[in-house]
Amino acid sequence: MQQSVSDDGLFDHCPWLFGKQASKGQRAAQQERQKRLLGAGQVRFGEGCFVAATAAVYPKRLHLGDRSYIAAHAYVTDDVRTGADCSVNPFAVVRGTVTLGDGVRIGAHSSLLGFNHGAAPDLPVHRQPVTSRGITVGDDVWIGSHVVVVDGVTIGDHCVVGAGAVVTKDLPAWTVAAGNPARRIRDRRDARGKAPRSAAPLPDRLPEFAETARAQAAGLLARCWLPDAGRYADQPGSEPTVRAHCDAVEIADLLLGTAPPQLPAAEHAARLRALQDPATGLIPEYGEAPTQPGPAGPAGLPDDGACAYHVLCVGYALDLLGSSFAHPLRPVRDTTADQLVRRLAALPWRDRAWRAGSWVDAWATSAHWNRRLGGEPAEPGALEALFGWLHTHVDPWTGMWGSPTREGGRLQMVNGYYRLTRGSFAQFDLPVPYAERVIDTVLDHARDARHFSPGRENACNVLDVAHPLWLCARQTSHRAEEARAWAADQLAAALRRWHPGQGFAFGPRPDGTGPGRAPGLQGTEMWLAIIWLLADLLGLADLLGYRPRGIHRPEPAPAGESG
Structure with missing residues (x-):
């Protein structure tokens, strides 16, 4: 798809500013950007969404919830669905089958890879079949910068994943995880001294x-x-x-x-x-x-x-x-x-x-x-x-x-x-x-x-x-x-x-x-x-x-x- 360059790179890199600071012309350009994407597959945008002009977005299916955005130079393909208030920050990669809940933040340079290649010894790697079990991320999750999440992983509600982590296994709700492979450090609720009533x-x-x-x-x-x-x-x-x-x-x-x-x-x-x-x-x-x-x-x-x-x-x-x-x-x-x-x-x-x-x-x-x-x-x-x-x-x-x-x-x-x-x-x-x-x-x-x-x-x-x-x-x-x-x-x-x-x-x-x-x-x-x-x-x-x-x-x- 032909990409256009926005009049002001500020919003591509800081899309959270778009709602309050964009001019009438910039809003019209964003509407045109989303309109073009609507013809690229099964695409649906909620209210107040933003997709950077420099982002590479080639979906089979893309559903962005209200107030969600894809920032500059992000790479988004295949089947990606988000809840409300989600962000794919600059240079992040979200590919394969990926489902995000509400309020998910994906840090810069992170990769959520909801697919995998086979590695059987009887075929060259480039001929191996591609499989997809999918990645599921719950509500209220913060994925730091330079994190990799591999196919088949579920990250529960309220988790925090530290910068540079490689998530290869499911993380239960409220987990704070870090490392390669990612391991539980503590329960996020410990920082407040007690668990919320819902827990x-x-x-x-x-x-x-x-x-x-x-x-x-x-x-x-x-x-x-x-x-x-x-x-x-x-x-x-x-x-x-x-x-x-x-x-x-x-x-x-x-x-x-x-x-x-x-x-x-x-x-x-x-x-x-x-x-x-x-x-x-x-x-x-x-x-x-x-x-x-x-x-x-x-x-x-x-x-x-x-x-x-x-x-x-x-x-x-x-x-x-x-x-x-x-x-x-x-x-x-x-x-x-x-x-x-x-x-x-x-x-x-x-x-x-x-x-x-x-x-x-x-x-x-x-x-x-x-x-x-x-x-x-x-x-x-x-x-x-x-x-x-x-x-x-x-x-x-x-x-x-x-x-x-x-x-x-x-x-x-x-x-x-x-x-x-x-x-x-x-x-x-x-x-x-x-x-x-x-x-x-x-x-x-x-x-x-x-x-x-x-x-x-x-x-x-x-x-x-x-x-x-x-x-x-x-x-x-x-x-x-x-x-x-x-x-x-x-x-x-x-x-x-x-x-x-x-x-x-x-x-x-x-x-x-x-x-x-x-x-x-x-x-x-x-x-x-x-x-x-x-x-x-x-x-x-x-x-x-x-x-x-x-x-x-x-x-x-x-x-x-x-x-």
Whole structure:
């Protein structure tokens, strides 16, 4: 890309001065600079960003958070993403897959190299394949000058890396490190004489969090209630949805031990029961027509979307309210074993394993509700055919169904595994196959910086690792210490995400869809369950004083009649 020379080299070398001192012409030149970069790949700039004219920036993907900058003669390539208030100072090199949290400072002449070359003896070095595990840097991190960080390293929140260090291994949060290779010198908090309140031991923080959540539960439910419509929205200002009503029921049950205070429990149940289409048993979104079953039976169960998820969330909300569906879910009740096997084989396991797993979840959960109503879950042999097919098609090397993809790595496979096993093996109290291989796959996936790094984690991705680890831990102690270490880190981070009076935000999604960073009912319901699962992995769940009883219940679903 053709580089231009700025009118004043001061801002290239001292970009922190640009916001207050730049002239109108210099601001226009910077806007033009960023505009040119927008055509160089998947590039996105937050508010108040600066990229020096003399910086060599050749990204495949570049996301700069608000008030972040790249200074003079920096070299930035490949896939680099930053949070807010980050700096790549003069002559720094940031290449490969690198993800920075908020408030990260990279000193002059430092190199973050999120890729590596092979070194096998059978090929010349210049022909060796290039690999990339990625570098992840947390929030509030200072990397001094002339530091080298190699591929695969994670630097935790609040770390300080001394000048000239070579970081070859992960650094836990609050570490002050120096040397070659970098070693821990001390805890950064020691300089202040005591740890901040947020760093208190988890056994102390969990009861305090739960008490706060319970005290604020009624208010966060009220802020999402639309009295004129008599319905719940996920967030203030958004449209009411069926799921939001169910999330409100789950949150109230967890934190208040009762129905949401906006209506009596019987009225909540009556409104949810009335949503079910008598002809199909399916539950459409407000204002939408019900999906009609097709001639093949299982084709009548939607592949994805609100109607499929309502099988789960409405069913469990009614269960919490002491009620049940009024009608059987007929597309599943009428499914024969042969029809089900054909449908399973046709699901998009290779490239959309989440969609395939979610379909299995919805089908198995529908069968459960049909059984709870006192009838047959499906045609004779269909339920047995489901588990037979799953056992004979699981990959013994990963313990999962589906395959990794180039775009998302193991994301589809792991997230699909959670949905599939939640509705089938866990709900029907059956052991999962190859539990040790599942743990290996999930822990490897949890190191993928594309999905697990500061500013990128969302409730779905964390839940879909936490639940398989928790589920498999009931069958094996394989890599238990690693699983607990991951759970402890995630639990500490999750507790910090609570918005006073508003609950939890779902979290960012790469495609920009979903509830995102604003707190709402979906994020609150999911993170409360995630916190319980993580705490239970650590043996601390009793400190919360709540236990999920709905869609994320740890026990198998009872088979007896409901309501």
